[in-house]
Amino acid sequence: MSAEQSVVIAAQGVNKIFNPGTDEEVIALQDINLNVDSGEFISLVGPSGCGKSTLMRLLADLLQPSSGDLLINGKSPRAARLDRDYGMVFQAATLYDWRSVTKNVQLPLEVMGYAKDVRQKRAREMLEMVELSAFAEHYPWQLSGGMQQRVSIARALAFDPSILLMDEPFGALDEFTRERMNMELLRIWEQTGKTIIFVTHSISEAIFLSNRIVVMSPRPGRITKIVNNDLPYPRDFKTRGDPAYHNMVAEVRELLRDAIGSGSPGAARVPSPPHQE
Numbered sequence: 249m250s251a252e253q254s255v256v257i258a259a260q261g262v263n264k265i266f267n268p269g270t271d272e273e274v275i276a277l278q279d280i281n282l283n284v285d286s287g288e289f290i291s292l293v294g295p296s297g298c299g300k301s302t303l304m305r306l307l308a309d310l311l312q313p314s315s316g317d318l319l320i321n322g323k324s325p326r327a328a329r330l331d332r333d334y335g336m337v338f339q340a341a342t343l344y345d346w347r348s349v350t351k352n353v354q355l356p357l358e359v360m361g362y363a364k365d366v367r368q369k370r371a372r373e374m375l376e377m378v379e380l381s382a383f384a385e386h387y388p389w390q391l392s393g394g395m396q397q398r399v400s401i402a403r404a405l406a407f408d409p410s411i412l413l414m415d416e417p418f419g420a421l422d423e424f425t426r427e428r429m430n431m432e433l434l435r436i437w438e439q440t441g442k443t444i445i446f447v448t449h450s451i452s453e454a455i456f457l458s459n460r461i462v463v464m465s466p467r468p469g470r471i472t473k474i475v476n477n478d479l480p481y482p483r484d485f486k487t488r489g490d491p492a493y494h495n496m497v498a499e500v501r502e503l504l505r506d507a508i509g510s511g512s513p514g515a516a517r518v519p520s521p522p523h524q525e
Contacts, residue, residue, distance in 0.1 A: 256284055256285065256411060258282075258319045259319075260281055262303075262315070263275070263279065263316050264306060276469060277302055277468065277470075280470070286443055289444045290444070290461075291447070291453075291462065293462070294463065295508055299468070302469065304447055308334065309324075309329040312325075321411075333409055334413055335356075335407070336404060337414045338415050344388070345389050349399050354367040354406070357407060371384075371402075371406065374402035374406050377440075380402070392425070393420065401436065411443045412442045414447065418453070419449065430456055431485075452497055455477060459476070459477055460474055460477060461475040463475065463507060466508055472506075479492060479496070
């Protein structure tokens with residue numbers, strides 16, 4: 249595969265302006281340039297309101313750029329959505345309480361018209377991958393928050409997209425469950441080889457998971473630095489005790505502080521709660 253063919257997400261000069269030409273105009277994203285290669289794990293970090301989720305929604309065709317070029321697998325986000333090139337996982341699991349776990353995982357396959365036996369087989373495979381086979385006939389309200397998010401990931405992967413978009417999927421979980429979900433996600437990523445774009449407020453989470461960390465400035469959101477992460481895979485709980493890991497946490501935190509210091513007046517400081525860092 250050539251270098252050109254390996255690029256699955258290409259953003260060049262992307263801008264997003266809400267309410268343009270009015271008193272309520274907001275420049276959410278400014279001059280975003282980013283290439284993502286097949287199989288990469290990329291995290292977007294930055295202060296609240298910097299446009300991380302806006303960029304994710306542009307990729308998912310939930311919003312459209314005001315200007316610039318944005319391609320997914322060489323096509324527009326709309327074409328990529330229609331071709332089912334990506335699955336998406338939100339902060340809330342957004343499962344249907346009246347459908348069993350299996351039926352929730354099967355839902356996108358039902359919408360796409362897959363035969364019943366194919367849906368059942370694929371759901372079994374996905375639930376096995378997220379280690380929830382024993383809960384196939386349970387309902388979402390019978391599961392913990394972490395288990396619900398694993399069902400959400402299984403559903404997003406059910407139709408075998410090449411890209412997984414994840415918008416703060418573990419933000420509402422307690423610290424212990426969040427760390428376990430980080431481990432689960434790395435296992436799934438290494439098993440499937442999917443390209444993952446991951447939004448998080450946690451510097452430590454971004455560094456634990458990612459090949460590269462995209463550091464963004466306060467609004468208008470710009471990419472101020474892309475940090476290569478050379479920590480070896482596989483990563484586990486021992487990784488968080490590695491001096492190289494802590495050095496990288498400090499490096500990214502300093503980059504964020506610099507970005508905020510040069511950003512818009514009154515921007516919030518980077519939160520550094522001890523349990524996250």
